[in-house]
Amino acid sequence: MLKVFCAPARYTQGPNATDQLGPEILTLGLEGPVLIVAGKSANRLLSKAWEQTFREAGIDFTVFLFTGECTAAEIQRGREIARAVKARLIIGAGGGKVLDTARAIAADLSLPIVNCPTIASSDAPCSALSVIYTSDGVVETYRIYRRNPDLVLVDTSVIARAPVRTLVAGMGDALATFFEARVCVEGNVKNMRGGASTRSALALAELCYRTLLADGCAAADAVRRQQPDESLERLVEANTLLSGLGFESSGLAAAHAIHNGITVAPGAHQYMHGEKVAFGVLSQLMLEGQSESQVEEILAFSHSVGLPITFAEIGMEQPSLELLNAVATRASAAGETIHNEPMTVTPAMVVAAMRAADAAGAAFHRSMR
Numbered sequence: 001m002l003k004v005f006c007a008p009a010r011y012t013q014g015p016n017a018t019d020q021l022g023p024e025i026l027t028l029g030l031e032g033p034v035l036i037v038a039g040k041s042a043n044r045l046l047s048k049a050w051e052q053t054f055r056e057a058g059i060d061f062t063v064f065l066f067t068g069e070c071t072a073a074e075i076q077r078g079r080e081i082a083r084a085v086k087a088r089l090i091i092g093a094g095g096g097k098v099l100d101t102a103r104a105i106a107a108d109l110s111l112p113i114v115n116c117p118t119i120a121s122s123d124a125p126c127s128a129l130s131v132i133y134t135s136d137g138v139v140e141t142y143r144i145y146r147r148n149p150d151l152v153l154v155d156t157s158v159i160a161r162a163p164v165r166t167l168v169a170g171m172g173d174a175l176a177t178f179f180e181a182r183v184c185v186e187g188n189v190k191n192m193r194g195g196a197s198t199r200s201a202l203a204l205a206e207l208c209y210r211t212l213l214a215d216g217c218a219a220a221d222a223v224r225r226q227q228p229d230e231s232l233e234r235l236v237e238a239n240t241l242l243s244g245l246g247f248e249s250s251g252l253a254a255a256h257a258i259h260n261g262i263t264v265a266p267g268a269h270q271y272m273h274g275e276k277v278a279f280g281v282l283s284q285l286m287l288e289g290q291s292e293s294q295v296e297e298i299l300a301f302s303h304s305v306g307l308p309i310t311f312a313e314i315g316m317e318q319p320s321l322e323l324l325n326a327v328a329t330r331a332s333a334a335g336e337t338i339h340n341e342p343m344t345v346t347p348a349m350v351v352a353a354m355r356a357a358d359a360a361g362a363a364f365h366r367s368m369r
Contacts (some may be wrong), residue, residue, distance in 0.1 A: 001188070004195025005249045006148050008115075008126050011241055013154040015228060018049040021116065021153055022057025025089070028150055030112050032059035035087035037078055037102035039066050039094030042118045045158055046093060062087070069133050070097040070104070078105040087111065095166070096122040096273060100130035107145045114151040118158045119166035120236045122173045122273050125152045126244030129192060137269045139260040144192065148248075156236055160228040165272070165306075167223050170239035171216050172278030172307045174208050175298070176255035177246040179281060180337075181205035183288075184251030189340045197250040205246030211238035213297075216305045254287055254331075255280035257338035258350065261331030265323060267315030271308070278307040279314050279357060286360070287341065287353035299364040309361030311354075324351045 012024055025031075036050065043063055054061050062085045064078055082090065082105055090109070092102025093116040106113035115125040124131075128148040132140045159167070182205075183189070185197045211234055219235035222228060258280035262268045268276060282302070285295050299309055308314045316323065328350035332338050338345050 001190070001196045003198045004191060004193045005198045005201055006128065006193050007245055007249075008149040008152045010151045011126065011154075012151065013156060013233070013237060013241075015155070015157045017153050017155040018046055018116065018158065019053055021050070021114075022053035022059055024151055024153060025059065025114065026057055030089050030114070030150060032061060032089060033085055033087050034059055034061040034089045034091055035078070035082045035085055035105075036061055036063045036091045036093055037066055037098055037105065038063050039098045039118070042093040042098070042116075045118065045161070046116075066094060066098045066101060068097070069135060069137065070100040070130060071133055071135055073135070074101055075104045075108070078102070079108055082109055082111070089114065091116060093118060095119050096124035097133075099124050100132075103128075103145065103149070104130045104132070104143060107143070112150040114153065115149045116153045116155070117240065118155070119162045120154075120159050120170040120239040121166040122170055123177065123240060123243035123247055125149070125154070125240050127192070127248050129248070137263060139263045152240070154236060154240055156228050156233060159236055160223055160226055160232060162223070164220050164223045167235070167239070168220060168305050168307060169272035169274035171212055171235070171305055172272075172274030172276075172281075172302075174212055174239045174243035174274075175301070175307070176252075176277050176281045176284075177243045178205040178209035179284060180253040180255055180340075181246050181250030183253040183342065184340055187340060187342050189251050191251040192248045201246060201249035204242050205250055208238045208242035208246050211235065211242065213301055216301065220305055251340060252337035253340045254284035254338045254345070254353075257331045257336040258283050258327075258354065260336065261327040261329070261350070262314060262316070264326050264330050265316050265319070267317075269315070271314050275308050276314055278302055279309065282309060282357040282361065283350070283353045286356040287345070287349060295360060299360060303364060303368065309357070309364060311358045313361075321351075324354065328354070
């Protein structure tokens with residue numbers, strides 16, 4: 001099996017990076033008209049910067065406001081608008097679901113894609129895939145595209161103004177990267193691009209994990225103070241670039257599959273992707289029978305930054321066996337990434353792992369009182 005490493009063509013990060021969006025696009029040989037798929041917050045925060053940078057670059061643009069869920073219907077609506085304005089470039093600006101929608105529109109129309117995340121809540125910006133949901137917020141399918149984004153531009157001045165919860169949720173998503181990558185590398189499992197992992201992909205995944213441990217608390221404090229610093233710059237890079245490269249070029253395993261299962265729980269819909277993934281990480285470690293010291297490290301980190309470590313913290317307080325079975329059945333469905341684990345996984349094993357994770361989390365909370 002060939003080794004395959006993939007990445008965006010260009011990654012640009014820093015304070016007020018949006019001011020350079022027009023020049024960055026021209027540098028890459030891209031051109032308008034542009035359709036910007038934007039969340040409401042992104043449009044409010046960045047509309048003036050877009051007007052200035054695109055005016056100076058001589059690029060026409062239209063904004064398509066995202067309605068909140070990456071569904072087939074939303075993607076179709078975006079395609080129709082892109083055709084109407086004769087777009088030659090799609091830009092996604094907002095959170096992970098906005099970027100997933102923009103990617104899908106661009107892929108369907110064979111157009112280049114630029115991602116401009118306004119929160120560091122997931123590793124979605126650098127990837128060549130979208131997670132498609134139903135209108136009820138349940139994961140429906142993954143869509144994998146031929147190429148990664150042409151440009152990922154991360155404005156850390158904007159990210160520093162976002163709620164700290166979004167940054168912490170990104171840490172939860174990034175927390176899974178090394179542990180899932182390790183499973184896939186050790187099992188010689190195909191990565192998200194259909195090849196084997198490179199040594200560099202696993203090294204980036206491990207650097208991602210070490211950066212979370214080193215800078216997670218300080219970066220969260222920087223956002224609370226709305227005072228960007230180097231800890232935030234490093235943490236945003238970990239959440240966005242390191243996690244994105246690590247997961248896509250190494251692979252996913254139980255943590256994200258358990259997240260997908262949790263999306264069937266009605267009470268969990270109010271929680272962010274990375275928050276549910278964080279509980280999936282703890283469950284994966286229990287499923288694999290990892291060492292007590294490894295579990296304790298994850299519990300301590302998660303507690304320190306505010307990631308969930310119990311059922312109650314992801315909207316599943318005292319879940320019934322029926323609900324747990326539904327979550328576990330979805331998590332272990334045919335084709336799910338949980339089957340990259342080095343054992344045959346059954347729904348009963350997933351239920352047991354989640355219960356063990358919840359018990360460990362509850363015990364940790366008691367120990368901290």
